[in-house]
Amino acid sequence: MLKELSIKNFAIIEELTVAFQDGLTVLTGETGAGKSIIIDAVQLLAGGRGSQEFVRHGAKKAELEGLFTLTSENHPAYEKCEDAGIEIEEDLIILRRDLNDNGKSVCRVNGKLVPLSLLREIGATLIDIHGQHETQELMDDRQHIHLLDQFAGEQIEAVQEKYFKQFNDYNTLKKELAAISVNEQQVAQKIDLYQFQMKEIDACQFREDEEEDLTEERRRLMNFNKIFECSNTAHEAILGESKGLDWIGRAMSELEDVATIDTTFKEYSEAVSNAFYNLQEAAFGIKNILDDLEFDPERLNEVEHRLALIQSMKRKYGSTLKEILAYRAKIGEELESLFNRDENIQKNEQQLIELRKKLQSTASKLTAVRKKVGNQLSNAIMQQLRELYMEKAKFSVHFETLPEGQFDHDGVDKIIFYIATNVGEPPKPLTKIASGGELSRIMLALKTIFSTTNGITSIIFDEVDTGVSGRVAQAIADKIAAISVHSQVLCISHLPQVAAMADHHYHIQKQEDTNRTFTSLTEIFGDDRIDEISRIMSGAEVTELTFRHAKELIEIAEQRKKCLV
Template sequence: MLESLYVKDFAIVGEAEIAFGPGMTVVTGETGAGKSLLVDALLLLSGGRAEATMVRHGCERAELAAAFDLAAHPDLRDWLIAEDLDEDGACQLRRVIRSEGSSRAWINGRPVTLTQLKTLAGGLIEIHGQHEHQALLDRTQQLALLDAFGEHGTEVAEVTRIAKAWRETTARITELSRGTDHAERIEWLNHQVDELDRHALAPDDLLALEEQHRRLANSGQLLQGGAVLAERLDGDSEFALLRLVARAQSEIAHLAVLDERLEPIGELVDAAQIQLAEASDALARYQSALDLDPERLAETESQLGKLHELARKHRVRMPELKAHADSLREELESLRGAGASIATLREEQQRLASTYAAASKKLGKKRGTTAQTLGAAVSALMAELGMHGGRFEVQLEAQSGDEPDPQGTERCEFLVSANPGQPPRALRKVASGGELSRISLAIEVAALGSDTIGTMVFDEVDSGIGGAVAEVVGQKLRALGERCQVLCVTHLPQVAAQGHRHLRVSKSSDGASTETRIESLDGTTRREEVARMLGGIEITRETLAHAKQMLGSAMRSGEE
C-alpha cells in the first residue's frame, strides 16, 4: 500500500508531501490544475520515461519519492533481500530527474537500474488511464490475468515445471549426442588408453627410471672412478689413507706415553681409521655390483624415448602421462555408456511429454471454464458502466508446436464489442481510450482479489460518462477500494463523493510563476469541493445540499 508521496520541483509543483491511507482516495480539481501530476509522478517512480520538461522551470532537478507498506507482500520483501536492497522492512522508491534530461533511481537509499525499479514497482502499483493500458493489451498479460482470475496457479506451476524438465532432458540428449560418431571416438580412445597403459609411468616410477638410466649411461666412468678411489683408501701406495692413519696411530700412541692428554686425540684417529675401513668395504661391494650392461642401457633409453614421444603427442609433461591416461579412460567409459544414457533419457523425454499433455489438458480445461465466467462477469459490468449492449469475450487459441510450452497449449486474446450488433474484435485494436478505461475497471472489479497488486490508480476512467453511470463507476471503485488501495483522478462529483479520502489540486499564480497546491479535504471543505463540481463557479445552497446528500449516501452505502 502506498503510504506517502513526495514531489519537489516537479512540473508546476514546488514541493508537496501527501499521505495516503487504505480505501479509495479521489483527486479532484479544476481543469488544468494538475490533477494528473500525481499519476505522472507515480509513473516515473514505476520506471517510466523521464524528460527534461518535467523539471520545474528555473530549477536544476525534480525529486520524487514514495513510501510503501509491504506487510501484505512477503514476495516483494524477499525480492528486496535477494537484491540486497532491504532496509528493516522499509520500501522507499526515489527518483531524481535533472534539467538536462538525465535521471537516477534509488530503492531504500541504494542506487538501482530502471529495470530493478520497474520490477519492484510492478508488484506495488498498477496504473490505469487512457494512455496506460499496455499491460491490458499485451496477450501474455491477458493470459496471466485469466489464470489469476481462475486461480490456476497450481496447474500453471506444474505445466511450467514439466516443460522445463523436458527441455533440460532434451538438452542433455543433445549434449551426449554432439552430432559426432561415437564409435570412431571410442576406437581412438581405446588405442590411446592401451598405449598409455603400456608405457606411461607414475611420477615416482619415472624418477626411478631416469636414475637408472643415468647410472647405466655412466657405468664406465663409475667403474674407473671407483678403482681410483679404492686405491686411495686402501691401496699399495704408501700414501693410501689407511696406511697414513696407521702411522698416525703409532705416533700418537708413542707420544701419549709421554703426555696422557694426547689419548683423546688418539681415540679420534682410531675412530677415523674405523670409518675409513668401512668406507673401503662399502666401495668394494659397490664395485662388485656395478657392471657395464649395454643392453639394459638401450632398453632404458628406448623406454624414455617412448615417454618423450607420448608427452609430445598428448601435449603434457612426462610425469602427467599417467593422469592423462586416467582422464581419457573416464571419457571412454562415459562414451561407452552414452548410448544407454541417451536411450534412458529418450524414455524420460517421452514420459515427460505424456505427463505434459495431461497437465496442459487439465489447465486448458480450467482456462476454458474461467474464460466463460470472466467474459460474462465483465460483460455485465460493462453494461453497468454505460456500455449497454457491449460484450466481452476471452478467446483461447490452441498453440501447435513440437516442444512443451511453459505457458501451456493455448494463448489468450481479449475480445470486445462496444456496441450492439457488432462482432467482438481484439481489444487492442478496437477500444478507445475511454472505453479501455472502463473495460479495465470492469475487469479489475470482476477479478477482485485475484491479483496481489496493493495500489491501483485510475486516471480519468470516468471520461465521457455522467449521471447514473458515473455513480455506478464511483460505487465500483469504492467496492474495489474495500479490497485494495485505490487512487482515482476524477472530474465527476458522483465519483468523488464515493471516495474514502479526498485530495484537491489547485493552481495559483503571482504573475511571475505558477504553482500547484495539493490539500486533503474533510467535512466542510470536501462538501464545498463536491458542490463546486456539481454547480460550477457559483455555489448555491441547493448545490451544497446536493453535495451533502451525495456524500451521505456514499457513506451509508459503504456501511451496508
C-alpha cells in the same frame, strides 16, 4: 498502502509532501493544475521511464520519495526484497528516486541503492496505475492468459508450478540433445580438435603450482653471483678468525663466570649463550648451502624455455595452469561424450519422449483448470458490465491450442478475450472491436474483480472516467468506491459523482509567486468540498442551486458507500 508521498523540484512542483490514508482518495482541480504530474511522480517512483525534462527549471535534481505499508505477511514485496538483501522493518518500504538534470537517476529501497529494474519490480507489487490510455494488457492478446491465471489464483498455482518445472527440464534436455545431434563432419572435426588439444596439454606434463616454482628458481639462477657473495661474506663474518662468533664466544664465557658470582647476570648470560649457538648453527647451514651452490647456465635456459611454454599454452587454454588443467578435464569429458554420442542421443531421445508425455499431461490439466475458470471469469465480468450499463455485452474466454508437440512457458493454450457489445453481433476479439470507453469499463470490471486477490497495496486511476456521464458516471463511481473497500485507491477525476464518493478529497491548484509557477495540494472538508464539487458540476459560476445539488450528491454518496461495506 501509500502512506506518504514527498515530491521536490519535479516539473512545476517545487516541494510537496502529502499523507494518504486508506479508502478512496480523490484529487480534483482545474485542467493544467498539475494533477497528472503527481501521478507521473508516483509512476517514476515505481520504476517508470524518467527524463531530465521532469527536473524543475533551475534545479539540479528532482527528488521523489514514497512510504508504503504492507498489510499482509504474504505480500510479494517481501520475497523480492529478501532476494535483493533489503531489510523490511515494521512492514514499511521506502522507495526513493532522484532524477538528475543530466538524465540519470539514483534509486533506493529502504536506503539501499538498487538498479532501476529492481525498483520497477518492487514498485509493481505496490502500485497499479491505470490511466485513460493504460489499457495495454487488454489490447495485447498475449496478456489475456496472464489475466485469466491471475483470476484463477490458488486453483491453478500447484498445476502451474509443476508445469513450469517440467517445461524447464524439457527445454534443458532439448538443448542438450541439439548440442550432440550435430552432423558427422562437425563431430569428426570436434574429435580431431579435442584430441590434438589433449595431446598438446598432456605432453607438457604441467603441475598446478609449477609456474610459481619455476619463477622462484629463475630468480635464484639469475642472481647466483649475488647469492654466493653475500652468503660467503655472511659466513666469514660469523666464523672467520677473530670475527663475530669468536667475540660472542668470549662474551659468553665471561658472563658465565660473572653469573656464578652475581645471579642478576644469569638471564643475560643465557641470552648470549643462545645467540652463540644459534649463530653457530646458522653458520653451519650457510656453509652447507655454499658447498652445494653451483651455477648451471643450462638449467637457466631450461627454466626460461619451460616458462615460455607455459605462457604460450596460457594464451590458448587459460590464464593460469589451474585453468589449463581444468580445460583439459572438460574436453576429456566432452570427447568421451562424443565417442558415446549415438548412445547418448538414444538415451536423451527416450528421456525427451517421457518428459513430453508428462508435460502434455500437465498442460492438459492446466487447460482444464483454465476452461473452468474461464467460465467463472466470463460470468463475473458480465455481472460487472451489467452494473456499468453494458447489460447487452457478451464476454467469453476463447481458447486456441498450439500445434501438437509444441509448448511454451504458459502451456499449450492461447487465450483471447472475446466480446459482443451489440445485440445480434457475433463475439469477436476484444482488441478488434472494443471502443475506448468500453475498454475503460472492461478494465474497471477486471480491477473490481481482482482487487480482493492481487495484493497490490495502492491502485491509482488517472481520469479513467473521461468521456462518460449520467448513470454510467455514477456506475463508474460506485465501482471505484467498491475497489477502495479492499485496496487503497487514489483517483484523479472530473466527475462530481466520483468526487462525492471520496473518503478523502484533495484540491490541486496552480499558483504564481515571484514569477514562478508552482502546484499546491490541499485536503478539503465541509463547505470547501461542496464548493469544489459545485465547481466541477457547473464550471465557472457556482450558484446556490449547484451548491445544494453538490451537498445532496455527497449525502447520496454516503448512503451508497454504506451498501458497499
